[in-house]
Amino acid sequence: MKVLGFAGSLREASYNRALLRAAKELAPAGMEIEIFDIGGIPLYNEDVERAGVPAAVEEFRAAIRSADAILVAVPEYNHGVPGVLKNAIDWASRPPGQSALNGKPAALFGASPGQTGTARAQTQLRGSFVFTNTPALPQPEVLVFRAHEKFDAEGRLTDEATRVWVGKLLEALQDWATRLAR
Ligand code: FNR
Numbered sequence: 723m724k725v726l727g728f729a730g731s732l733r734e735a736s737y738n739r740a741l742l743r744a745a746k747e748l749a750p751a752g753m754e755i756e757i758f759d760i761g762g763i764p765l766y767n768e769d770v771e772r773a774g775v776p777a778a779v780e781e782f783r784a785a786i787r788s789a790d791a792i793l794v795a796v797p798e799y800n801h802g803v804p805g806v807l808k809n810a811i812d813w814a815s816r817p818p819g820q821s822a823l824n825g826k827p828a829a830l831f832g833a834s835p836g837q838t839g840t841a842r843a844q845t846q847l848r849g850s851f852v853f854t855n856t857p858a859l860p861q862p863e864v865l866v867f868r869a870h871e872k873f874d875a876e877g878r879l880t881d882e883a884t885r886v887w888v889g890k891l892l893e894a895l896q897d898w899a900t901r902l903a904r
Contacts, residue, residue: 723896725749726789728758728782730807731797735877737833737869738795741888744879745793745831748889753896755793758785760810771816779813786814786822791899792856793892796832798843808850815854823854827899829891831864833872839865859898864891 727745729738746755762778770776775783786792797804803811815821830847832840844863851858864887866872872881879885 723753723790723899724788725753725755725791725793725892725895725899726758726785727755727793727795728760728810729795729797730760730804730810731795732761732806736797737835737866737873737877738797740873740877740879741831741833741866742793742795743877744885745795745888745892748885748892750889750893750896753892756785756789758782760806763806763810763813766809766812771813782810783814783822786826789826790903791827791829791895792823793895794828794830794847796830796840796843796847798832798834798836798838798840801842803843803846803850807847811847811850811854821854823851823856825902826856827859827895827902828856829859829895829898831866831888831891833866833869835868835870837867839867839869841865857898857902859891859895862887862890862894864888 727742731738
């Protein structure tokens with residue numbers, strides 16, 4: 723099973739990017755996670771889309787289409803989904819009737835130094851996934867709170883309990899995507 727992972731943060735030392743790298747390490751047998759960097763995706767503009775879809779967007783859409791499932795590492799900004807992530811989702815959802823996200827099994831997780839581990843942003847993204855018809859795995863919810871205590875200086879996920887939860891999430895995603903593919 724091919725899973726496309728992407729994170730909603732562009733910064734080098736991002737906890738959410740680090741969480742994706744941990745997922746790649748913890749993937750169960752039979753699952754391969756490829757990480758896509760959304761940093762090259764321009765701001766959505768329908769005029770640009772009509773004139774010609776930017777190469778980074780074509781690449782993102784194709785990567786989603788060729789994956790069996792997507793895995794989204796969701797940071798939280800001001801109790802919501804960061805603009806760069808929402809923007810990438812908006813591009814992927816177009817054009818209507820040909821959305822790469824339509825029917826694509828998804829799992830969400832996220833990390834933040836705060837106490838709620840991106841719970842609100844994840845809930846918000848689940849709401850967008852209702853519109854895009856992207857079946858998001860309900861459980862387990864992986865909310866990596868106090869992230870600064872769970873990664874080392876090199877960005878390795880060192881917290882054992884969190885590593886176990888990420889492993890459970892990936893196993894559940896494998897089952898979810900297999901069931902939806904039937
Ligand atoms: C934040 N941060 C934050 N954290 C949180 O738990 N809830 C929030 O609502 C916000 N709001 C917020 C707004 C803005 C504009 C910034 C820049 C940051 C803190 C945020 O979780 C923290 O910067 C993380 O480290 C961002 O994720 P990455 O970049 O580490 O993946």
